[in-house]
Amino acid sequence: MTVMPRPSILSVEPYVGGESKVPGVNRIIKLSSNEGAFGPPPAAIEAIAAGAREAHRYPDGGAAALREAIGARFGLDPARIVCGNGSDELLAMLILAYGGEGTELIMSAHGFMMYEITGRWAGCQVIKVPEKNLTADVDGLLAAVGPRTRLMFLANPNNPTGSILAQSEVERLRRELRQDVLLVLDSAYAEYVTRPDYDPGQKLVDSTPNTVMTRTFSKIFGLGGMRLGWAYAPAAIVDILGRVRGPFNVNAAAMAAGIAALAEPGWIEKSIAHNTEWRGKMAAAAEGLGLKVWPSEGNFLLVDFGDAARAKAADAHFRARGLIVRAMGGYGLPQCLRITIGNAEECQMVIDALTDFTRG
Numbered sequence: 001m002t003v004m005p006r007p008s009i010l011s012v013e014p015y016v017g018g019e020s021k022v023p024g025v026n027r028i029i030k031l032s033s034n035e036g037a038f039g040p041p042p043a044a045i046e047a048i049a050a051g052a053r054e055a056h057r058y059p060d061g062g063a064a065a066l067r068e069a070i071g072a073r074f075g076l077d078p079a080r081i082v083c084g085n086g087s088d089e090l091l092a093m094l095i096l097a098y099g100g101e102g103t104e105l106i107m108s109a110h111g112f113m114m115y116e117i118t119g120r121w122a123g124c125q126v127i128k129v130p131e132k133n134l135t136a137d138v139d140g141l142l143a144a145v146g147p148r149t150r151l152m153f154l155a156n157p158n159n160p161t162g163s164i165l166a167q168s169e170v171e172r173l174r175r176e177l178r179q180d181v182l183l184v185l186d187s188a189y190a191e192y193v194t195r196p197d198y199d200p201g202q203k204l205v206d207s208t209p210n211t212v213m214t215r216t217f218s219k220i221f222g223l224g225g226m227r228l229g230w231a232y233a234p235a236a237i238v239d240i241l242g243r244v245r246g247p248f249n250v251n252a253a254a255m256a257a258g259i260a261a262l263a264e265p266g267w268i269e270k271s272i273a274h275n276t277e278w279r280g281k282m283a284a285a286a287e288g289l290g291l292k293v294w295p296s297e298g299n300f301l302l303v304d305f306g307d308a309a310r311a312k313a314a315d316a317h318f319r320a321r322g323l324i325v326r327a328m329g330g331y332g333l334p335q336c337l338r339i340t341i342g343n344a345e346e347c348q349m350v351i352d353a354l355t356d357f358t359r360g
């Protein structure tokens, strides 16, 4: 006799994060986790350091000051914001609260991996719906709904494809989706989006009882190491999250860093301008070299090398120069690499490496 986990746990493939080391290479440029081009905002670094002497104190379990700051920044009611240890934790809380054994969770075929990992952990049957042009297919998602469906996840823009659904399509998805299916709009890359019609989810959260938006400090705010995310939800769902949330799930340093990051003057504007400029330059360069680049609304590009062997060779070529990008085999896209938009020097190194690779 031996201890055994619930059987569904054994179907979980552990998440493999972006690598950060290459043996024998001294200077590493990590472009594998979409961490933001500029590091943490200076004010956040100071706030983390300043809080160290109070590290013996428990944090504010309700994250009141942080929720106030998020609400003020994005024009939202702080009472309907829930903070988490990364948005990953909020996704897990939603899945465990609304899904579980005997239920189905629907996601897009190349949707963010954590939905599947956490869905299986919870015991949900995870249904992956084929995409059109590496973009979520609203009709397909709707057709996949069955009597046991309780959850649907849509990253918009999506990681790793970079694709985005028009606002009218997201609204149609909600309108035609059964009322007892919770729609989670994961807007981890919302700040980078430049499309004028884009709404990260607040409109649908405000106008429906069954839609939640999740956001993160890990991408444009450069605080992935702090683990800080938030959800905006209808009051009844906030109530449920309040029941399952750990009492001190967000640590004090993360809260202080988040508040400071929101107040850093010009941070978002500077990051968007840089991202839009270099995402365009990198895409144009790669296309000029004959590579297919998928349109991206995030701080990364999905580059298609035609076949898995060539993508692997490109990956090795990058690594030899200390550039770490993300292989996509785990997402069923082995012919692609996902490359984060780093700072200007890093982007230029990517362009140079691609140039050498395709001409060499």
Ligand SMILES: *Cc1c(COP(=O)(O)O)cnc(C)c1O
Pocket (backbone or CB within 6 Å): 085, 086, 087, 088, 089, 112, 155, 158, 159, 186, 188, 215, 216, 217, 218, 224, 227, 228, 229
């Ligand atoms: C990075 C990412 C997250 C995870 O964010 P954390 O707040 O760091 O947990 C969630 N969703 C998508 C689509 C992401 O790319």
